Amino acid sequence: MQTQDLRDAVLRHLTYSLGKDPAHAQTNDWRLALSFAVRERIVDPWFASTRATYGGKHKRVYYLSMEFLIGRLLEDAVVNLGLMDAADEVMSGFGQNLHNVLSDEPDAALGNGGLGRLAACFLESLSTIGCPAYGYGIRYEHGLFKQSFRDGRQMESPEDWLLRRNAWGFPRPEASFRIGFNGRVAERDGKPVWEPSEAVLASAHDTPIIGWQGRWANTLRLWEAKPVDIFDLDRFNRGEFAAAAEAEASARTISRVLYPDDTTYQGKRLRLQQEYFFTAASLRDIVRRFDSEYDDPAWLPQKVAIQLNDTHPAIAGPELVRILHDEKGMEIDRAIETARATLNYTNHTLLPEALEKWSEELMSDLLPRHMTLIQRIDEHHAQEKPNRKVRLIENGDVKMGELSFVMANRVNGVSALHTELMKQTVFEDLHAQYPDKIVNQTNGVTPRRWLLSANPRLSNLIAGEIGMDWVDDLEQLARLEPLAEDSAFRKAYRDAKRANKAELSQWFRDTHDVALDPDAMFDVQIKRIHEYKRQHLNILEAIALWQEIRDNPNGDWTPRVKIFGGKAAPGYVFAKEIIYLINSVAKVLNADPVTSKFLKVVYPPNYNVTLAEKLIPAAELSQQISTAGKEASGTGNMKFALNGALTIGTLDGANVEIRELVGADNFFLFGMTASEVVERRKVHEHAAKAIAADPRLARALDEIRAGTFSDGDGERFRSITDNVSGHDYFLVSSDFTDFWRASREVDRAYRDSTSWTRMAVLNTARSGWFSSDRTIRGYMGDIWGASAVPA
Ligand code: CRA
Numbered sequence: 154m155q156t157q158d159l160r161d162a163v164l165r166h167l168t169y170s171l172g173k174d175p176a177h178a179q180t181n182d183w184r185l186a187l188s189f190a191v192r193e194r195i196v197d198p199w200f201a202s203t204r205a206t207y208g209g210k211h212k213r214v215y216y217l218s219m220e221f222l223i224g225r226l227l228e229d230a231v232v233n234l235g236l237m238d239a240a241d242e243v244m245s246g247f248g249q250n251l252h253n254v255l256s257d258e259p260d261a262a263l264g265n266g267g268l269g270r271l272a273a274c275f276l277e278s279l280s281t282i283g284c285p286a287y288g289y290g291i292r293y294e295h296g297l298f299k300q301s302f303r304d305g306r307q308m309e310s311p312e313d314w315l316l317r318r319n320a321w322g323f324p325r326p327e328a329s330f331r332i333g334f335n336g337r338v339a340e341r342d343g344k345p346v347w348e349p350s351e352a353v354l355a356s357a358h359d360t361p362i363i364g365w366q367g368r369w370a371n372t373l374r375l376w377e378a379k380p381v382d383i384f385d386l387d388r389f390n391r392g393e394f395a396a397a398a399e400a401e402a403s404a405r406t407i408s409r410v411l412y413p414d415d416t417t418y419q420g421k422r423l424r425l426q427q428e429y430f431f432t433a434a435s436l437r438d439i440v441r442r443f444d445s446e447y448d449d450p451a452w453l454p455q456k457v458a459i460q461l462n463d464t465h466p467a468i469a470g471p472e473l474v475r476i477l478h479d480e481k482g483m484e485i486d487r488a489i490e491t492a493r494a495t496l497n498y499t500n501h502t503l504l505p506e507a508l509e510k511w512s513e514e515l516m517s518d519l520l521p522r523h524m525t526l527i528q529r530i531d532e533h534h535a536q537e538k539p540n541r542k543v544r545l546i547e548n549g550d551v552k553m554g555e556l557s558f559v560m561a562n563r564v565n566g567v568s569a570l571h572t573e574l575m576k577q578t579v580f581e582d583l584h585a586q587y588p589d590k591i592v593n594q595t596n597g598v599t600p601r602r603w604l605l606s607a608n609p610r611l612s613n614l615i616a617g618e619i620g621m622d623w624v625d626d627l628e629q630l631a632r633l634e635p636l637a638e639d640s641a642f643r644k645a646y647r648d649a650k651r652a653n654k655a656e657l658s659q660w661f662r663d664t665h666d667v668a669l670d671p672d673a674m675f676d677v678q679i680k681r682i683h684e685y686k687r688q689h690l691n692i693l694e695a696i697a698l699w700q701e702i703r704d705n706p707n708g709d710w711t712p713r714v715k716i717f718g719g720k721a722a723p724g725y726v727f728a729k730e731i732i733y734l735i736n737s738v739a740k741v742l743n744a745d746p747v748t749s750k751f752l753k754v755v756y757p758p759n760y761n762v763t764l765a766e767k768l769i770p771a772a773e774l775s776q777q778i779s780t781a782g783k784e785a786s787g788t789g790n791m792k793f794a795l796n797g798a799l800t801i802g803t804l805d806g807a808n809v810e811i812r813e814l815v816g817a818d819n820f821f822l823f824g825m826t827a828s829e830v831v832e833r834r835k836v837h838e839h840a841a842k843a844i845a846a847d848p849r850l851a852r853a854l855d856e857i858r859a860g861t862f863s864d865g866d867g868e869r870f871r872s873i874t875d876n877v878s879g880h881d882y883f884l885v886s887s888d889f890t891d892f893w894r895a896s897r898e899v900d901r902a903y904r905d906s907t908s909w910t911r912m913a914v915l916n917t918a919r920s921g922w923f924s925s926d927r928t929i930r931g932y933m934g935d936i937w938g939a940s941a942v943p944a
Contacts, residue, residue: 156239162190163243175247181317183249184227184257187240188320191230192361199361199370205942206285210446212455212939214279214286214932215439217432217469218462220269220411221276221290221373222297224602224762225258226321226360229277232606234367259314260763262296263375265415266681267596267788268501270762271567272462274599274788274925280364280371281601281625282929283941289435291427292322292358292375293411300720300759305736309723311410321360322375328357330437331381332430338522345479347522353404354379355434365601365625368944376434378407414722415681416507425511425519432466436473450481454494454562458937461498461561464509464553469496470560471526479522489533489560497936498561499594500554502785503571503579504685509553516551527551534559538586558583558590563936565594568786568807574827592935595807596786597925600627603792608770610649611796611917618642628921637914640907647910650773650797657771667743667755673712674903677768677798678776679760682721682728685783689873690885691715691776692735694896695742695754696853702748710751711900716768718760727872732756734870737862765789769796773913774899777802778892780883782827784808791923797913799902801895803888807923815919819912821902823895824888833887840881843889850889854878 167173167186178186206213231240244251264270272288279286298309333349340346355376363370380401389397407430412419436459443450443457461469470492477488502508517524531545545556558564558580566572572593576584584591605612605624615623618636623629636642654671661667678691695715702710717735721728739754757764775793777784777800784806794800794811802808803824812820825833833839844851854874856862863869877885903909933939 155236156242159190159236159239160243160246162193163187163247166190180249180253180257183244183247184254185318185320187244187254188227188230188258191227191234191236191240192320194234194236194367195230195361195363195370198363198367199372202283202285202369202371202942207446209942210456211285211942212937213442213457214284214937214939215435215457215459216272216275216279216286216288216462217435217459217466218269218272218288218290219428219431219465220264220462221261221272221288221375222264222266222269222762223261223273223276223373224766225255225260227258228255228606229602230363231255232601233277233281233363233365256763258320259317260761261314262312262761263290263293263411265297265411265413267786268415268463271596271788271925274597274602275929276362276371276373277364277599277601278597278925278929280362280369281599282926282933283364283369283944284371284929284933284939285942286371286939287439288362288371288373289431289438290373290375291408291411291431292377293408294405295410297411297720297761298413298723302732302736302756302758305733305740307721307729307732309413322358323360325357325359328438329379330355330434332433334426334429334519336521338525345522345525347475347479352381353407353430354381355430357434357438369942374435374438376408376431378404378430380404413720414724416502416504416683417722417725418507418509419724420509420511420515422515422519425515428465429468429472429520429523432469433472435466436469436476440476450477450483451487451491453477453491457495458939459496460932460936461496461557463499463501464557467498467509467553467557467560468520468523470530470556471520471523474526474530475522485529486533489530493560494562496561497563497565498557499565499567500557500571500575500579500785501567503574504783508579510550511553513546513549513551524551527556530556530559541586542582543586554579555583558587561590563592564590565592565932565936566785567594567596568810569593569595570782570804570809570827571785571806574782594928594931594935595810595923596788596791597923597928598788598791598795599925600624600795602766603769604795607766608649608653608796610652611646611770614642614645614649615917623921625926627924627926630918630921633914633918637911637918643907643910643914646797646914647906650771650913653771654773657767660767661755661757665755665757667753669714669753669755670712670750673714673753674773674899675716675771676713676774676776677716677718677772677793678778679716679718679765679768680787680789682719682725682731684727684731684883686779687883687885687888688717688719688735689731689877690778690888690892691717692731692738692754693850693853693877693885693889694892695752696738696856697849697893698896699742699745699748699752700852700856701849702751703745706747711903712751713753713900715752715754716772717754717756718764718768720760727876730870730872734857734862734873737870741862765792769793769798772796772798773903773909774798775800775802777805777808778824778888779803779805780888781805781825781830783883791920794916795920795923797917799899799909799912799916801892801899811920811923814922815916819915819919821895821899823891825884830884833884834882839884840878840886843886844878847890847893849893850886 336350
């Protein structure tokens with residue numbers, strides 16, 4: 154019945170929504186027809202969810218984020234609605250392959266990395282749990298750039314996910330707000346009023362996000378920037394064609410592109426405009442919805458919880474105060490208190506270069522009223538904490554982290570270690586003043602996407618043993634634990650991994666023309682390229698290993714394929730050098746007839762959510778090797794452990810919790826701790842000392858300097874070798890020796906496939922805690938005071 158209905162709906166949409174004759178329909182048309190047919194089934198639960206929220210006067214959660222790295226949506230929706238088999242049958246009936254149809258969808262990359270992907274997992278968990286929530290962000294015309302390699306170097310080209318029709322967004326031109334910039338603060342009846350001199354329209358697009366089993370759906374509302382006046386007809390008529398469209402172009406610029414920086418912050422006017430644009434539109438929408446139900450703005454904190462995803466929406470503090478005070482006439486200190494009781498802030502990084510600051514000059518120019526309100530908030534804070542050291546404005550800069558902290562009811566870190574370090578470092582003084590404000594909520598990942606749909610072989614195996622309850626109660630995976638001792642189960646588990654590896658190898662052959670040995674260990678490091686993540690440590694280890702294999706080609710080596718994936722921010726020169734080095738090393742190693750059967754390095758370009766979904770299920774070793782104290786949490790690390798890859802890692806971010814849960818015996822630990830790192834940096838010439846103590850490291854560096862990977866040009870990778878042997882802030886040299894030791898331990902462990910599989914099973918069985926459902930329940934209880942609506 155389900156199949157018949159779905160078939161009819163697909164055909165109906167192909168014909169009447171897309172105007173295509175089945176005889177001439179292309180994959181893209183079938184994909185859109187299926188998407189519309191599936192979307193149709195989301196609409197009723199979506200409306201029902203909205204009605205239930207209004208009817209029960211439930212508290213709503215609003216997640217404000219500059220980034221939502223959602224990837225493809227069709228498969229998510231099909232899986233959550235339980236339509237996988239039906240869709241497969243229907244598509245085959247039309248002579249289409251469901252897998253090809255699903256793969257045709259552009260990967261919506263409206264984010265850079267972990268922070269954006271976390272937001273996407275959270276939306277899905279909020280819907281699965283049935284917590285009334287909205288995600289608010291920007292509908293970038295171009296998401297994260299496309300990466301390609303030319304002669305080993307990163308090239309960037311614009312991403313174009315909207316070129317083909319987007320099946321998921323419902324445009325809501327009626328939901329538009331005028332967002333002002335610049336101008337001045339005037340006084341009317343003795344009260345300050347902001348009179349902006351420029352404005353753009355924020356126009357909404359809604360995407361329903363359906364939870365597991367279609368019980369609940371929330372909304373992701375993304376704002377598109379449009380001109381207030383479409384077009385200057387006078388100028389056009391005067392023949393000034395380009396000038397006539399200028400206002401439009403400049404308005405649209407605001408939602409044109411995603412800033413491609415990950416954990417580095419760029420102080421650009423456009424960035425601040427983007428931040429204010431989406432924050433102001435979202436707050437107006439939130440307040441409008443609140444006003445439609447309640448008369449008294451004092452009720453706001455009871456009915457609304459707003460989460461600021463990092464400082465990017467930090468302007469929400471002064472903006473909400475402006476709305477409550479300037480527009481609704483609430484007394485200023487009460488307005489500050491009310492806003493503060495409503496807002497919460499998640500910190501995602503301690504890296505100083507990522508902590509946003511805006512010059513007072515820019516802020517006063519672009520948002521003059523907000524600048525005066527920030528001063529007022531600063532005073533309010535001064536009265537509250539007279540012995541304070543912290544100022545919101547310092548050396549001519551507004552500090553957005555401090556502003557967010559002061560304006561938040563709760564501030565959270567994203568792993569236990571990160572939260573502790575927040576208390577000890579960036580927010581030490583503020584934490585002393587508000588000792589109850591900082592709480593921890595360790596990140597999580599949605600098991601629907603990262604296990605059930607990305608890894609059907611493992612999911613089926615699990616389902617055969619413990620049923621399907623784990624899908625929305627991931628700690629049920631603990632029931633697999635005894636099976637680690639069951640040789641038949643281990644074999645099935647190993648077979649599933651082997652089949653995933655074979656499939657990935659086939660993909661590499663088809664798309665990149667490289668042959669991988671599916672019996673080699675698949676060792677994967679996929680994440681943004683950043684010095685603190687230390688992809689250069691990993692490639693140095695590969696060089697050293699290659700040298701040893703060459704010395705002893707008949708040795709008993711454990712075959713390995715090292716897989717890298719990740720983009721570098723276009724302006725991050727050092728990260729791009731690392732990419733170039735990895736590709737250059739890969740070229741030499743893979744062409745070596747003697748060593749390449751033991752060691753290969755591959756680096757597929759354009760790593761994104763879709764590629765992650767292919768790589769993670771096939772991975773056996775997960776590289777989580779950041780300098781301790783630098784990776785706030787990581788979420789890839791959780792996806793790997795869940796899919797049965799063992800971690801080689803430092804005590805950083807959520808690695809610490811992963812190791813605690815999966816057990817120290819099932820985790821390859823190496824490297825300095827966060828406090829050792831701090832101490833080590835004080836050692837004079839620490840890098841030179843580490844190199845002098847480790848001939849392997851010295852030799853690997855010399856090999857680069859000799860030009861082996863650069864056609865004899867010894868200068869090409871000087872920036873890297875100089876850094877690692879010189880300043881070496883991220884302590885690549887100091888951690889190398891222990892990384893080498895742990896890597897060889899991995900080699901030994903891999904050779905005993907029984908015990909390796911046992912460890913892998915235990916990783917899966919003990920990763921249930923890393924579900925984003927658990928994280929969201931934590932936010933609901935500790936931060937938002939929100940509840941799920943009973944079904
Ligand atoms: N780059 C952290 O570095 C963390 C995610 C999500 C990051 C990761 O360790 O897992 O956030 N920080 O919490 C960030 O974006 C602005 O800071 C990240 O994605």
